[in-house]
Amino acid sequence: xxxxxxxxxxxxxxxxxxxxxxxxxxxxxxxxxxxxxxxxxxxxxxxxxxxxxxxxxxxxxxxxxxxxxxxxx
Numbered sequence: 001x002x003x004x005x006x007x008x009x010x011x012x013x014x015x016x017x018x019x020x021x022x023x024x025x026x027x028x029x030x031x032x033x034x035x036x037x038x039x040x041x042x043x044x045x046x047x048x049x050x051x052x053x054x055x056x057x058x059x060x061x062x063x064x065x066x067x068x069x070x071x072x073x
Contacts, residue, residue, distance in 0.1 A: 009033050027056035036061040040068065047071035 010021030011029045022029040026049065034041070034057075041062060043053050050071035057067060 025052070027052050030056060031060055034060065034062075038066075040066050043067065043069040043071075045071065046073050 009029060011026045012019055012021060012023060013025055015021070015023050022033075026045075030053065039062075041057060043050050045053075048071075050069050054064075054067065054069065
C-alpha cells in the first residue's frame with residue numbers, strides 16, 4: 001500500500017502500553033483527521049462500530065457514495 005494514495009489511521013479503544021496509534025473511539029479520531037472531499041472511506045469492524053462511524057461521517061458531510069463498509073457481530 002506504500003505506493004497507493006491510502007492513509008491508514010490506526011485507532012484503538014483499549015490499547016496496549018506500547019500502542020503508537022490514536023486512542024479512543026474511531027468516531028472521534030475521524031472527525032479530527034478527515035476532511036470531506038473526494039476521499040473514499042473503508043470501514044471494517046463490529047456492526048455497532050460501523051453504524052456509529054457511518055453516523056459520524058454523515059455528521060461531517062461524507063456521502064454514502066464515498067463509503068464502503070463491512071460489519072460483523
